[in-house]
Amino acid sequence: MNRDASRLYEIWENEPAPNRGADYEQVKSRGYPYDEDWEYHSYPIGNGYIGANLFGRTDSERVQITDKTLHIEGPYPGRGGLSNFLELYLDFDHADTTNYRRALNLNTATATVSYESIGICYNREYFASYPGRVVVIRLTADTTGALSLKVRPQIPYVNTKEPGDRRSVTTVVDEDLITLSGTMAFFPCNYEAQVKVLHGGGQLSADHESITVANADSVTILLATGTNYRLGPHIFLNEPDKKLDPDFYPHEEVSAIITQAVAKGYEKIKADHLADYRNLFDRVAVNLNSRPSSLPTSTLLAKYQQGQRDTWLEELMFQYGRYLLIASSREKSLPANLQGTWSQYECTPWSGGYWHNINVQMNYWGAMSANLAETFESYIAFFNAYLPKAREYATDIVRQNHPDLVMEGADNGWIVGTGANAYYIPASRGHSGPGTGGFTSKLLMDYYLFTGDRAFLEDVAYPAMLSLSRFYSSTLVPHGDLLLVEPSASPEQRATEDQLHEMPGHMTESGHYITVGCTFDQGFVWENFNDTLILARLLGKEDPFLKTIEEQMAKLDPILIGRSGQIKEYREEDAYSDIGDPRHRHISHLCPLYPGTLINAASPDWMAAASKTLDLRGDRTTGWAIIHRMTCRARLKEGEQAHGLYALLLSEKTTPNLWTLHPPFQVDANLGLVAGVAEMLLQSHEEYIELLPALPEAWANGSFKGLVARGNFVIDAEWIDGRVTRITVTARNGGKCRLAYPGIGSAYVVHADGKPVAFEEGQNDRIIFNTTKGGSYLLLLAEEIQMRRA
Ligand code: FUC
Numbered sequence: 001m002n003r004d005a006s007r008l009y010e011i012w013e014n015e016p017a018p019n020r021g022a023d024y025e026q027v028k029s030r031g032y033p034y035d036e037d038w039e040y041h042s043y044p045i046g047n048g049y050i051g052a053n054l055f056g057r058t059d060s061e062r063v064q065i066t067d068k069t070l071h072i073e074g075p076y077p078g079r080g081g082l083s084n085f086l087e088l089y090l091d092f093d094h095a096d097t098t099n100y101r102r103a104l105n106l107n108t109a110t111a112t113v114s115y116e117s118i119g120i121c122y123n124r125e126y127f128a129s130y131p132g133r134v135v136v137i138r139l140t141a142d143t144t145g146a147l148s149l150k151v152r153p154q155i156p157y158v159n160t161k162e163p164g165d166r167r168s169v170t171t172v173v174d175e176d177l178i179t180l181s182g183t184m185a186f187f188p189c190n191y192e193a194q195v196k197v198l199h200g201g202g203q204l205s206a207d208h209e210s211i212t213v214a215n216a217d218s219v220t221i222l223l224a225t226g227t228n229y230r231l232g233p234h235i236f237l238n239e240p241d242k243k244l245d246p247d248f249y250p251h252e253e254v255s256a257i258i259t260q261a262v263a264k265g266y267e268k269i270k271a272d273h274l275a276d277y278r279n280l281f282d283r284v285a286v287n288l289n290s291r292p293s294s295l296p297t298s299t300l301l302a303k304y305q306q307g308q309r310d311t312w313l314e315e316l317m318f319q320y321g322r323y324l325l326i327a328s329s330r331e332k333s334l335p336a337n338l339q340g341t342w343s344q345y346e347c348t349p350w351s352g353g354y355w356h357n358i359n360v361q362m363n364y365w366g367a368m369s370a371n372l373a374e375t376f377e378s379y380i381a382f383f384n385a386y387l388p389k390a391r392e393y394a395t396d397i398v399r400q401n402h403p404d405l406v407m408e409g410a411d412n413g414w415i416v417g418t419g420a421n422a423y424y425i426p427a428s429r430g431h432s433g434p435g436t437g438g439f440t441s442k443l444l445m446d447y448y449l450f451t452g453d454r455a456f457l458e459d460v461a462y463p464a465m466l467s468l469s470r471f472y473s474s475t476l477v478p479h480g481d482l483l484l485v486e487p488s489a490s491p492e493q494r495a496t497e498d499q500l501h502e503m504p505g506h507m508t509e510s511g512h513y514i515t516v517g518c519t520f521d522q523g524f525v526w527e528n529f530n531d532t533l534i535l536a537r538l539l540g541k542e543d544p545f546l547k548t549i550e551e552q553m554a555k556l557d558p559i560l561i562g563r564s565g566q567i568k569e570y571r572e573e574d575a576y577s578d579i580g581d582p583r584h585r586h587i588s589h590l591c592p593l594y595p596g597t598l599i600n601a602a603s604p605d606w607m608a609a610a611s612k613t614l615d616l617r618g619d620r621t622t623g624w625a626i627i628h629r630m631t632c633r634a635r636l637k638e639g640e641q642a643h644g645l646y647a648l649l650l651s652e653k654t655t656p657n658l659w660t661l662h663p664p665f666q667v668d669a670n671l672g673l674v675a676g677v678a679e680m681l682l683q684s685h686e687e688y689i690e691l692l693p694a695l696p697e698a699w700a701n702g703s704f705k706g707l708v709a710r711g712n713f714v715i716d717a718e719w720i721d722g723r724v725t726r727i728t729v730t731a732r733n734g735g736k737c738r739l740a741y742p743g744i745g746s747a748y749v750v751h752a753d754g755k756p757v758a759f760e761e762g763q764n765d766r767i768i769f770n771t772t773k774g775g776s777y778l779l780l781l782a783e784e785i786q787m788r789r790a
Contacts, residue, residue, distance in 0.1 A: 073164025082352025366674025413471020438524025
């Protein structure tokens, strides 16, 4: 048994990534095979603000840079969309290379490249520092004076024809510094990138767009970006041409980042980067019955896809999800978007946006349980910034549909629709109902429940949830004894003409089915009402409106079981798939199971119906949709099925750089699988902290450290042959700890100071004991006690 679960996680290959689209003109429109080079093979690093994709090439290295704030008009007129910021080429022209290796080390968030060419051994290191806001590339060789290369940054897509997608560019080379600046026509967005080339030994020379290094011993390249984007309510409230200050140029800010980095020096920047990153990454260790593999990642993946399901890959993928979340979502940066923070495209698929009918929420599902709650701070800031616009939408909707209920000058709630991005949020209309609001507020609820952050509860979570409850409360429509959401839409589900004949709903021009009271909407209204009431009780609030929503809750009737034994997606459906695509990727009617909590072990009939629904829907679908099924199977405590879905994602929707595909690449499945794995190992939504609720046979022996349960209990556990032997609970906030596990009643519980701890034994293999803030408790289960005796 490996008690020290700190392991080296690397993604690596023994050849460079292909770059058939080195000429970016070839990759500017989406389409394989050129996209494959970037999407399947390049390695991502990031510091929340900037993402960089590395190819590790020895002829001309390509470092592709994305900054989340740089947008063109994009695929949806008037709204904005993420665009590639910069291509940095490092021309080495090294031929006849041997002993080549490129790796992305997840323990240090550092990428490396090493090889030999004509008897000289070359090394490179790349990392993106969050504290320094800078991308660092360090080149060394084992022979003095051996480093010669041309540093050649380029702004991509300057020749585009679309007026809203144009960008201007000026390149200035001043000794060791290249400055590229310009304006994106649409908002207009002023941008600047600086590339600083520091050399030990040798000489520099420059032309009008590049710097050539000759015969250096070492080279350090520093790269920083900036734009005139400033997150705040004005971004969402204002018209496109009033969102940004056209007179603000990020020159001073970018210069300051570079000046500070130069002053700090490579060693110190790296030390700060490691301290910052490891503080987050090292909190969680897992051992999923695996032994580290020595195979290159593409080989490991190929073998897995051929049926050799090495659990090392499953473990690596979980830690990679945590890595990608840290790299793409940090406080003061924008939240992780649909591609995290990585896009080589002129026009990023789905605008590189924040899609609120599952994708952006999925990005953060694993943040809390995988001990990275801080990464959600960027979404909280984004939420606070868009809230005033979301309030306008809510007031408009109430005014249009329920003029008698609109409260002029008062709070009519808020609502956010599906296709948001860094510059824009939509109202809820069309193919996804207003459940998108509750889908979002569930994250706020969970952030509070996991962290216990009282100030967040008082200042953000409770006001936001109360306000969303106001919107829902005034827009529910009486139908007999019930209160139903109207109009209502189960995200992106479509109806055929034949189905429509029989059904009361109607079809939009795009073929989406619009109706009354679908499970997605009713479910999220229920969840938000319920969560609002829980928080109100915690805060001791007394507001007559709370009584109103309590009464309304009783009339929601959100969960219905149909003739096929399924959870109905629509009230009007009888047998499964009376309406809609029976294999649809969205399983929105199972949101009350995950991330919601309405369907839980207290209602076995609903659990059985949810399981049946998943059987009927089938597993084979797009990346993120596999992961939603996985989290649902975990909640149903169906470990084998949850694991099967994980294996399916790895087998069919995972690329050699371990990115996941919709296709194209979307980061949601990469990040969502963190929640999927965590949810198989630890759950806490049913009042008790449950150990190994959905453990598959493949993980029969293993351990984890540092997963978090609601109440801010940090849990470590070890198990042998599927049976937990020991558990450690660290109570970050103190309070009553409730644990559930078969046989836990006979556990021996001891405080870190060695004193035995008394506990109450509840029913069904549950125990409760008091903890103190910061206290740590060890529980030895019968198997461990026996082993010790033997
Ligand atoms: C949702 C999904 C799509 C896609 C898009 C970005 O609308 O239904 O499949 O992932 O988001």
